[in-house]
Amino acid sequence: MTPSAENQLMDIKKIDEELQIVYAEVYVPNTPDSDNDFMTVETVREMGHGFLANGRVTKVDVNHSRDEIDAAVVESFIVRKGDPDFIVDAWVAGIKIYDSEIWELIKSGEINGFSLDGVGQGKDTELEIEIPEFVKGETDKEQNHKHIFKVNFDEQGNFLGGRTINDDADHVHLIKRGTITEETNDHAHRFSFVEVYTQ
Numbered sequence: 001m002t003p004s005a006e007n008q009l010m011d012i013k014k015i016d017e018e019l020q021i022v023y024a025e026v027y028v029p030n031t032p033d034s035d036n037d038f039m040t041v042e043t044v045r046e047m048g049h050g051f052l053a054n055g056r057v058t059k060v061d062v063n064h065s066r067d068e069i070d071a072a073v074v075e076s077f078i079v080r081k082g083d084p085d086f087i088v089d090a091w092v093a094g095i096k097i098y099d100s101e102i103w104e105l106i107k108s109g110e111i112n113g114f115s116l117d118g119v120g121q122g123k124d125t126e127l128e129i130e131i132p133e134f135v136k137g138e139t140d141k142e143q144n145h146k147h148i149f150k151v152n153f154d155e156q157g158n159f160l161g162g163r164t165i166n167d168d169a170d171h172v173h174l175i176k177r178g179t180i181t182e183e184t185n186d187h188a189h190r191f192s193f194v195e196v197y198t199q
Contacts, residue, residue, distance in 0.1 A: 012179070012190065013086065021096045022097065023086075023093070026091045026116055027090065029089050029090065045091070048076060056073075061117075075093065077092055078091055133153060134150055134151065135193045136165075137191060137193060138191070142187050142190075173188065
């Protein structure tokens with residue numbers, strides 16, 4: 001499992017500053033990943049359970065380097081209906097970060113998501129998902145405010161970027177990657193649009 005600074009689908013959704021734990025979906029079923037592959041609900045559940053059962057909790061690196069960092073998966077679950085924070089049937093992990101340099105990169109937003117690293121055996125299956133031309137949503141709160149954001153997609157469903165919409169704030173943020181806005185006025189906002197695939 002890789003906390004990643006790249007354009008990843010699974011953004012960090014919760015941070016426990018006191019315990020230095022970050023939480024995000026590791027994998028959402030029936031949702032295309034960056035390789036246009038997807039997994040069923042059953043496969044995601046088996047993968048999440050197997051990860052713990054096989055004692056792989058310290059297999060955490062940055063940007064798929066395979067060089068383990070000082071971190072461990074300390075919480076892991078499959079999301080049930082009614083969860084206010086995560087996508088139903090996704091595998092969610094809470095990773096405790098012991099490495100102070102990595103923790104600072106997470107707090108600054110430079111590392112902003114999880115990316116699953118592994119080898120699997122696929123089979124040709126077609127998944128139909130209607131991806132809208134744009135998605136609107138709300139960013140997380142930062143410096144006592146949030147923004148409405150709008151991100152765009154091309155006809156093949158590729159992420160094109162976007163920006164926060166000129167709401168009551170006196171500034172806007174550009175969006176060039178899929179989990180965090182660009183910095184303006186010395187801050188950035190986390191956001192997620194992956195829910196659009198799962199509605």
